């Protein structure tokens with residue numbers, strides 16, 4: 001389990017990093033926290049010719065609130081930084097709580113939000129809550145910057161729209177919104193350090209007891225994190241009740257196509273989707289914070 005040989009670069013600016021990635025070609029990869037790519041390299045699952053460390057791009061570690069825009073999280077913010085950020089907790093406590101559910105303390109200290117998204121594994125913990133809250137992501141490459149909604153960022157397991165030649169994910173923006181409650185709940189086989197067998201994020205806008213708007217995003221049960229739009233339609237405009245949320249849970253099952261693997265059968269995952277959708281909706285409706 002030794003790392004294969006590779007060249008290492010640590011550019012001082014974003015412009016230098018993108019230029020370097022273009023020059024080195026697609027066999028070179030950005031390096032953020034290294035919790036995924038170094039493990040893959042050690043296991044022989046990746047063999048980049050060069051790693052371009054983003055560690056000197058300190059501006060990409062920033063987390064801030066921009067009035068009129070929303071919560072801006074730099075791609076190099078670590079999971080523990082997001083979990084502990086007062087700005088995140090003040091505006092979207094559910095994102096802080098989702099970051100806390102990811103992996104274990106060592107991984108959270110090094111792993112970044114950017115790496116979590118570009119990694120694009122269907123069971124990743126941050127995409128569902130970010131998609132439920134309508135986040136967008138910005139990438140900077142040789143042709144400039146572009147921003148896409150996170151819900152259209154993922155194209156398949158371990159695949160996303162980022163261009164392999166020189167594009168770097170720079171920031172994630174969660175827009176200002178009238179959401180009244182949101183949450184992410186995950187079922188893993190251990191309390192800590194386990195990937196999600198199923199993860200469900202919900203965001204609701206309540207008007208008294210009436211659900212005005214709902215977004216439900218399912219993780220680990222499709223090739224990409226998936227919005228359960230049909231399930232949201234079942235409850236929007238209605239007064240909430242346990243029966244209604246159960247109906248939404250049953251409808252959400254129809255929005256996923258889970259695999260069977262060592263962590264659970266497809267049938268088991270479908271049942272978890274039903275139960276966790278119902279629970280996540282109830283928590284978002286009743287807990288009183290976003």
Ligand SMILES: Cc1cc2nc3c(=O)[nH]c(=O)nc-3n(C[C@H](O)[C@H](O)[C@H](O)COP(=O)(O)OP(=O)(O)OC[C@H]3O[C@@H](n4cnc5c(N)ncnc54)[C@H](O)[C@@H]3O)c2cc1C
Nearest residue numbers: 030032033034035036037103111112114115116124125169
């Ligand atoms: C023991 C263990 C447990 C884990 N548990 C979980 C878990 O419970 N939940 C979960 O979601 N994940 C889990 N992970 C996966 C991983 O740790 C996280 O996804 C982490 O956030 C990856 O971030 P990183 O900064 O370490 O990425 P890196 O390993 O540095 O990079 C990952 C990939 O993204 C690319 N990349 C990174 N940053 C950028 C950027 N800004 N722009 C362009 N490309 C970029 C790299 O080139 C690489 O291909 C676990 C990993 C381990 C080893």
